[in-house]
Amino acid sequence: MERYNFKKVEEKWQAHWAKHKTFLTKIDKNKKKFYCLEMFPYPSGKIHMGHVRNYTIGDVLSRYKTLKGFNVLHPMGWDAFGMPAENAARDNNLDPKEWTNKNIETMKNQLKKLGLSIDWSREISTCSEEYYKHQQKFFLELLEKKLVYRKENYVNWDPVDETVLANEQVIDGKGWRSGATVERKKLNQWFFNISKFSQDLIDGLDGLENWPNKVKTMQKNWIGKSFGCEIEFDVEGDLPVKKIKCFTTRPDTLFGFSFLALSIDHEVSKYFLDNKDFLKFKDECSKTGTTEEAIAVGEKIGFKTNLEALNPLNPKQKVPVYFANFVLMDYGFGAVFGCPAHDQRDYDFAKKYNLEIKTVVRPFDQDENFQVLQEAYPGPGILVNSDFLNGLEAPEKSVLETINILEERNLGKKKVNYRLKDWGVSRQRYWGCPIPIAYDESGKAHPIPKSMLPVKLPENIELKVKGNPLDSQKDWKEIIIDGKKMTRETDTLDTFVCSSWYYLRFCSPNENSYGFNREDIDYWMPVDQYIGGVEHAILHLLYSRFFMRAIDHENKNFNIKEPFQSLFTQGMVCHETYKDEKNNWLSPDEVEKINGKFVEKKNNNKFVKVGPSESMSKSKKNVIDPEFIIENYGADAVRLFILSDSPPEKDVQWSDQGMVSSYKFIQKLWILHGEIKNKISDKYNEDDKKIEKFVNQMIAKITYNLERFNYNVIIANMYEVYNYLINYIKSERNLKNLKKNYIQILLCFSPVIPHFTSECLEDIGYNEELSWPKFDKLLLKDERVNIVVQINGKKRSILNIKKGIEQADLLEESKKDQNIFKYLDKKKINKVIFIKDKLINILLND
RNA sequence: GCCCUCGUGGUGAAAUUGGUAGACACAAAGGACUUAAAAUCCUUGCCCUUUUGGGAGUGCCAGUUCGAGUCUGGCCGAGGGCACCA
Secondary structure (H helix, E strand, O other): OOOOOHHHHHHHHHHHHHHOOOOOOOOOOOOOEEEEEEOOOOOOOOOOHHHHHHHHHHHHHHHHHHHOOOEEEOOOEEOOOOHHHHHHHHHHOOOHHHHHHHHHHHHHHHHHHOOOOOOHHHOEEOOOHHHHHHHHHHHHHHHHOOOEEEEEEEEEEEOOOOEEEOHHHEEOOEEOOOOOEOEEEEEEEEEEOHHHHHHHHHHHHHHOOEOOHHHHHHHHHHHOEEEEEEEEEEEEOOOOOOEEEEEEOOHHHHHHOOEEEEOOOOHHHHHHOOOHHHHHHHHHHHHHHHOHHHHHHOOOOEEEEEEEEEEOOEEEEEEEEEEEOOOOOOOOOOEEEEOHHHOHHHHHHHHHOOOOOOOOEEOOOOOOOOOOOOOOOOOOEEEOOOHHHOOOEEOHHHHHHHHHHHHHOOOEEEEEEEOOOOEEOEEOOOOOEEOOEEEOOOOOEEEOOHHHOOOOOOOOOOOOOOOOHHHHOHHHHEEEEOOEEEEEOOOEEOHHHHOOOHHHHOOOOOOOOOOOOHHHHHHHOOEOEEEEEHHHOOHHHHHHHHHHHHHHOOOOOOOOOOOEOEEEEEOOEEEEEEEOOOOOEEOHHHEEEEOOEEEEOOOOOOEOEEEEEEEOOHHHOOOOOHHHHHHHHOHHHHHHHHHHOOOOOOOEEOOHHHHHHHHHHHHHHHHHHHHHHHHOOOOOOOOHHHHHHHHHHHHHHHHHHHHOOOHHHHHHHHHHHHHHHHHHHHOOOOOOOHHHHHHHHHHHHOOOOHHHHHHHHHHOOOOOOOOOOOOOHHHHOOOEEEEEEEEOOEEEEEEEEEOOOOHHHHHHHHHHOHHHHHHHOOOOEEEEEEEOOOEEEEEEOO
């Protein structure tokens, strides 16, 4: 028998699928739809193992759903705007567009080699004018709905990438791409009013039953709802400031009030701008604010004003007003009422400046004399030293009660606050979607008139300039609208804008007049299964959820709000890391294992330091190139391996041995195929039922596991099938039902190793339309079952016995068992636990 | 500090949801074939008994139950998210 030539076979079937347009989306109104989407890639150059895993998972699902009889939409596109293209182009004198399109070509070919069932006729690229022209319309639409606005604000400035970052893109005070420490800078920016939907975005999470709880929790925390009260404090002093507003979640601790702290950007600060000490203080704040140590240590510093705030519940009490470094301007009102006894941060501040620390809550297990000493007590308890609030249970009852009192006396009102801030979308970079805005001579912003859309990104421009290249494009920047001289907005949109609606575009990739066609999205949306990395838990997934709401807002009345019905977050692909003597990273192919030790291949077999297994990344050199693997082992083998070792939601270890064994498994399946082909005949044999039963069981198992994303178990099931069949075939029986059952097995395998199964099916002359095999529930039920016999809860024997046996008969049968008899001897049976066809537990008096 | 998730052989893991723990694979050891090696195939895999068998066993300690990897409480450990959010 000829060796299985994966190269020939895989090329053959890929060509076949392309020629017959097998994966072209078809709409048959008698069938249900299924929209399967994986997060589209950034065209960085080549695909990596993470893509292989992500898209294999999606492909198995799509192929399964297709066989199940769904109209499947399984598209692919490119998240093609973004900085790497611009940087690569600038550094190598290239055009970002050419660089990107070349990468797209390469990666598309690589994905095709994986044998993915993608409808390539729907391919989209976000950097194409065809795509971003619709985005510009959306922008203007949102502007009309007042969901887009422009304001001057402090922003996160990335000094390396020379652009602004959204809050979600700042990780530990550093830019998510460059890793540079983010600076504060005041700029005029465009914002999407995502915070308008704060409550709706929280509420929507409840309906997303098929989202990982982890992601939902992360989003909930990010939106950060808190319930409390807004209080207006009267202020006395020699400045024209009479009132200062605060937000607090603990108005019930007002009698512990000992200072009022303001953000350095609070409007009161305008009276201090000629105060040298204040400016010095402000300077200090912005310095400590950005260093990591400062954040970790969290040292609290303040600047005392000559103002005094009055306690609204006890106007005789006056407390000092400070500016403090820990008060954020964009949360609440940029002002905090300080209660040191019951808030650790306030406590630290009070200690530093010797402010009063007055205990107003005692824990339930302490008496009235309880005093906060070493640290704040933020826990529950009973209010004390609080005049008419004394005795209330904190925090539930006391907070509500205090808010009622404050509202009655017109001193404050109930308020819900959200941590979520509006999404800043301006980026000072060239390679992005132009913002369709122009400014008149007074600086007023005007939408670009419809007749002048789209705003095309100029080509062949000089990238080696400081700042945004678009800024120095005079001929592009200067424009005349209605006879008036104007200048274009030179910022481009954050690329996350592009990816927050691409799933809609896939429904209507060729609609020219608008971003999508209403009928198409009514049919296809929502995405039934979305698959991607958990790193987008907040960014992309929150933005997309916002976008659906924003585009629907006020007039469209979509029947769905949530773009992604189910979400699956797959784990990463990991590999050991290697370093040489000088701590330089080594790639796996520079290293080999000799006698159990890792050594450098080239460098005199020098000893290699083996580090922990980590997510594959270029910087650590622990990458395995998918193209190389596909070349050497074939797409089916890679698909098989990438699913085999770990559950898809967990990280998987790359293993060369594992990869080789997947390759060998396909070879072994081919040999098995040859033997089965030889034995397919029409002769009936009594033994027939056996294989039928087995295959039925396996179909049931594989179906069960497919429905639950237990893809690693499916691979184990495939090995089980092989192990069974190879022994079965050896028994030399010619079986009537072998062919039928074998075809069902091939169909079960086809989502995972489609090239191989297509070849085998063709080889045995099967040319009917493929569909998912059904299993016969009757056949699943054996007439004999293994029943566990326990004595006092311990397994003592297993009886293989006729199904449906009742307790009394089973007990009699059990007594006949030698081993059981031994235990029963002369002892009284106290009780019998009986689970039909599963177990009998005989309890003895000891 | 707060929130979430997870602890099963040498390793990655199964266990259809409270009923035979370790399916399937990797690695290892022994054996067969071979002049030899590779490849392939078979066997083994905690403790005690020669086998039939018996004992221990799913991070640790308790509890519920006839029965717990699975449920409850406490502890220990690992990973992830948020972090001056008032």
